[in-house]
Amino acid sequence: MVEEHRIKQALLNYINPEATYKDIATVIAHYQNLQPLKDTYVFLDGSQKELLNLAGTIPVRYKGTVYNIPVCVWLMDTHPQHAPLCYVKPTPDMSIKVSKFVDQNGKIYLPYLHDWSQDTSELVGLIQVMIVTFGETPPVFAKSRNNDMPYPSNQYGMQGGASSYMHYNQPPYPIPGNFPAFPPYPPASTTSFPSYPTFPTPYPPYSVNPPVSAGTGTIKEEHIKESLLTAIEEKLMRKMNEDFQQNQAELETLKRTQDELKLGNTKLQTIFESLQKEKNDLEKNITVLKDKEQELDKAIERLSQQDSIDVDDAVTTTAPLYKQLLNAFAEEAALEDAIYYMGEALRCGVIDLEVFLRQVRTLSRKQFMLRALMQKCRQKAGLTSI
Structure with a gap:
């Protein structure tokens, strides 16, 4: 957790710190001799910038023996959008072996760097390509009094007698003015980035499986396949994990x-x-209504066959009190109609206002007395009051 916090603090000025940290963590997990360090990088124009680098050694198998080659990988603050800058940093007992992959200043040139893509390229793949490439073409050789052997030094006494890389514990640090020429580094706010420097010599066709000569002791095809298969396996596992999560x-x-x-x-x-x-x-x-409709039709048919009935004779009461109540009700209704038609007569100008008021006053008094009589009759009969 302390190491993670230190790395993330060093990546605060990076544009994409999360992706950069993930890339660094993958490399550290596979190559523990590479350690992240924050230092000042000096460009050709003298400008300086605080950048994170991976400094240490990578294991390279050459003629059946594993050598630890010291390298330094500088991560741009636009990582992973742009390729890192990579160097071989030999010790004082070593000399750089110039080739199409390494210049006299130790600058590393690889097709993987030249074709760097933020979507498909990653640091662990870059390190594995370095291991395969340096296994075929060593980037350094040991200094000797008698002759210079173009082989890495080994603590187990390889020819040349130079000091060993096996215990390389002091990763190289940048020294102002000790770097090859690079185009000026753009400010963080710019959206463009200078293209990767043109290689001193054109690349020959790059083959993943170089020809193997029997008995020469060079790196075997299975070693290359093992390194590349590891990178492919990690990519496939990550892709499978992403697909699984999706x-x-x-x-x-x-x-x-x-x-x-x-x-x-x-x-x-x-x-x-x-x-x-x-x-x-x-x-x-609906069934009930149809039954009721049939009953009504039968009742209407039965009533239509009977003789006509006098309404006055049909309405009879069972007691004098009910007859008095019925008569009062009928008279009160008649007075209501009379008052209505008196109003119509006044509106039409048939009678004047004085006659209207006098007649309405008389009719209203009678109507009040009849309503009071009906109320008293209903109370006597035990009916509900109006």
Whole structure:
């Protein structure tokens, strides 16, 4: 956690610190001799910038023996958008072996760097390409009094007698003015970045599987395959993990949709059952209404066959009190009609206002007395009061 915090603090001025940290963490997990350090990088124009680098050694198998080659990988603050700057940093007992991959200043040139892509390139792949390339073409050789052997030094006494790389514990640091010429580094706010410097000599066709000569002791094809298969395996595992997480998220979304559909189906089923019940009730009510309609038709037919009945004779009461109540009600209704027509007569100008007021006063007094009489009769008869 302390190391993680230190690295993330060093990446605060980087444009994409999360992706850069993830790339660094992958390299450290595979190559523990590489350690992240923050230092000042000096450009050709004298400008300086605080950048993070991976300094240390990488294991390179050459003629059956593993050598630790010291390198320094500088990460631009636009990483992983732009390729890092890579150097071989030999000890005082070593000399740089200039080739199409390394210049006299130790600057490393690789097709992997030249074709760097932020979507497909990564630091661990770069280190593995270095290991394969340096296994075929060593970037340094040991200094000797008699002759210079173009081989890395080894603590187990390889020819040349130079000091060993096996215990290289002091990773190289940049010294102002000790770097090859580079184009000026753009400010962080710019959106463009200078293209990678043109290589001193053109690249020959790059082959992942170089020809193997029997008995020469050079790196074997299975060594190259093992290194490349490791990188491919990691990419495939990461891709499978991303696909798994994506499929898992889609599966959870589909499961939520399924739950919602099941809940909606339950609600629709409840609504359907309610509608079915209402339909059954309506059918029962229709049946009842049809029966009542038939009864009314029969009653009308029966009444139409009977003789006419005098309304006055048909309305009879069972007691004098009820007869008095009926008569009062009829008279009160007649007075109500009389007052209405008196108003119509006044409106039409048939009578004047004085006659209207006098007649309405008389009729209203009678109406009041009749209503009081009806109220008293209903109380005597035990009926509900109006």
